[in-house]
Amino acid sequence: xxxxxxxxPSALLAFLFLAQCSAGEPPPDPQxxxxxxxxxxxxxxxxGDGASMESILSGDSEPAxxxxxxxxxYEMTAVDSLENLAAEDPDIVILAQPRAMDPADLTDLDxxxxxxxxxxxxxxxxxxxxSRLPLGDPRRPLASGLLSPLLDxxxxxLVAADADxxxxxxxxxxxxxxxxxxxGKIEPVKAGKASDADCEWSDVAFVVQCSVGQGRAAIxxxxxxxxxxxxxxxxxKSPQTSGAVRFVDSLVRHSRETDDRRK
Numbered sequence: 335x336x337x338x339x340x341x342x343p344s345a346l347l348a349f350l351f352l353a354q355c356s357a358g359e360p361p362p363d364p365q366x367x368x369x370x371x372x373x374x375x376x377x378x379x380x381x382g383d384g385a386s387m388e389s390i391l392s393g394d395s396e397p398a399x400x401x402x403x404x405x406x407x408y409e410m411t412a413v414d415s416l417e418n419l420a421a422e423d424p425d426i427v428i429l430a431q432p433r434a435m436d437p438a439d440l441t442d443l444d445x446x447x448x449x450x451x452x453x454x455x456x457x458x459x460x461x462x463x464x465s466r467l468p469l470g471d472p473r474r475p476l477a478s479g480l481l482s483p484l485l486d487x488x489x490x491x492l493v494a495a496d497a498d499x500x501x502x503x504x505x506x507x508x509x510x511x512x513x514x515x516x517x518g519k520i521e522p523v524k525a526g527k528a529s530d531a532d533c534e535w536s537d538v539a540f541v542v543q544c545s546v547g548q549g550r551a552a553i554x555x556x557x558x559x560x561x562x563x564x565x566x567x568x569x570x571k572s573p574q575t576s577g578a579v580r581f582v583d584s585l586v587r588h589s590r591e592t593d594d595r596r597k
Contacts, residue, residue, distance in 0.1 A: 370408075375429070400573055459479055487529075503515060539555075
């Protein structure tokens with residue numbers, strides 16, 4: 335499949351919002367075993383923005399639409415550490431703008447991927463995610479991705495957007511169309527740095543897919559696209575029609591193919 339990146343002219347916005355609800359690959363096949371996925375994130379996906387212990391215990395917290403969808407489609411587990419990653423051996427790990435990770439977790443993840451694991455990394459250099467929480471509140475999403483040590487180890491660099499603007503951008507990845515803001519880029523580090531990651535480079539500046547040892551890593555330089563306010567209204571009610579959701583589904587599908595081959 336040809337993959338390309340495009341910031342779409344404003345004259346096409348209305349068309350593309352409709353396209354988000356119709357284009358793309360079908361959702362995961364319900365007849366297949368559900369992928370076992372571990373999710374590590376600072377985004378308010380699991381309990382919703384500003385959730386308190388009281389609201390969580392009382393059942394009043396509201397997960398993000400994409401997390402509700404993931405719960406339906408996948409065997410999804412939110413984790414705070416990867417210390418048991420090798421023993422638990424999920425099909426896929428998703429890092430969605432995670433908080434600062436312990437060096438031991440990064441080492442464990444790198445080793446697990448090299449042994450044949452599959453990771454999907456959504457790391458945003460300039461997150462614009464709205465939050466009701468005050469600045470400095472530790473529950474707020476991480477403003478900038480902190481995975482440079484891991485990316486650098488793989489010969490990659492997360493680069494912020496060139497233009498200083500929070501205007502809405504419409505992106506295309508294969509057949510998937512979705513919106514975001516302040517989209518970054520993934521670039522190779524300067525020449526001469528040794529790396530055993532074999533990456534597929536294309537015109538899709540914000541996505542790169544790499545072979546790392548026997549495993550695979552898909553890295554996306556954005557996380558804002560997960561926020562449902564950027565989706566068409568119909569997709570907020572039916573996430574499976576969202577271009578953003580189907581984009582992640584396509585990454586999961588590709589990662590599962592890699593995982594199936596190693597098993």
